[in-house]
Amino acid sequence: MRQAWLGIVVGVAFAGAATADEFAKLVVNGEIEMVTRTQAPDHMEAIDEIRSGWTFRTGETQTLQMDDFDNPGMVFVEQAVEAWAVAEGGMGKSCADCHGDVADGMKGVRAVYPKWNETAGEVRTLEMQINDCRTTRMGADEWSYAGDPMTNMVALVSSVSRGMPVNVANDGPASETWALGKEIYYTRYGQLELSCANCHEENYDNYIRADHLSQGQINGFPTYRLKNAKLNSVHSRFKGCIRDTRAHTFSPGSPEFVALELYVATRGNGLSVEGPSVRN
């Protein structure tokens, strides 16, 4: 009898945990309130309401992101906090020497990237900007685009903008790159002939086998994934997705992925910056 009771209790607890709580409110550390559902930006025709990937995850995974101590991604952010103060390269400078305290110097930066850089005449992602800083201002070597030091640093920069609305510009000089990104988003790739839109626009909230499809928003990147126990960059995720269509993928940092990141980022305008988020 006792055993039967135990079985019931465990069964109920499991069912509760395995269901996504779509309408839960995301508040981090009891103070940063996040927008996880909002009206879609005007340029999106097929979707009325945009939703953070957080709303598609199970209750257990959702809870991990609600406290920095529980969020495994913060371990990697702490590594970047150390790197922030380390002087590197020929000019003997650290990030902190120019930008000061990361919470002051970098607040709001994540929310507007990728962004047009007038001097360089190109759209730049945060990673490109960090590598530009490293080579021209520090005289140091570039970091690998989707390597751990880079992704951890992007997560640190992102963490100080958490709760701010994503506000990436798609007009003016960035419009050409944005249009390329949009074209890539709707192009079918690989042997499976799947475009981003086939899953993340036409079929979000459905399952492909065991995977609960999200809208493919990138407001939570870099993302700590339970499957590989580290932070993952946007371009690594793009690469994984295109690989899953059985295609040759573009490389992280390639002009194609930069354009795609710009386009996908603007699809999330209005959602909160969440990085580092926790996903499965």
Added chain:
Amino acid sequence: MAEGVRARVKAPATAAAGESVTIKTLISHPMESGQRKDGDGNPIPRAIINRFTCVFNGETVVDVMLEPAISTNPYFEFEATIPEAGDMVFTWYDDDGSVYEETKSIAIG
């Protein structure tokens, strides 16, 4: 000493006498299982945290033996009853002989 090891503890600064409080601990550690091989096919030696203890005013709260199958960055969360003010001492024992210690003072109030 393994690289990048850092212990973190989240415990309340104050508690009511006899109150049960939640303690969270995390240590960043690779927890190399000893089962893996490097790029050249040579086994990577085991290097894990093998024991974790929490002691409050000399009294053991938890004493845990860890095994190689435990993932990187081991996390422990448990509850402890706080009878009086005092120091909670957390200790992690590394395979390589290193001992990492962290102390949190809890006041009654």
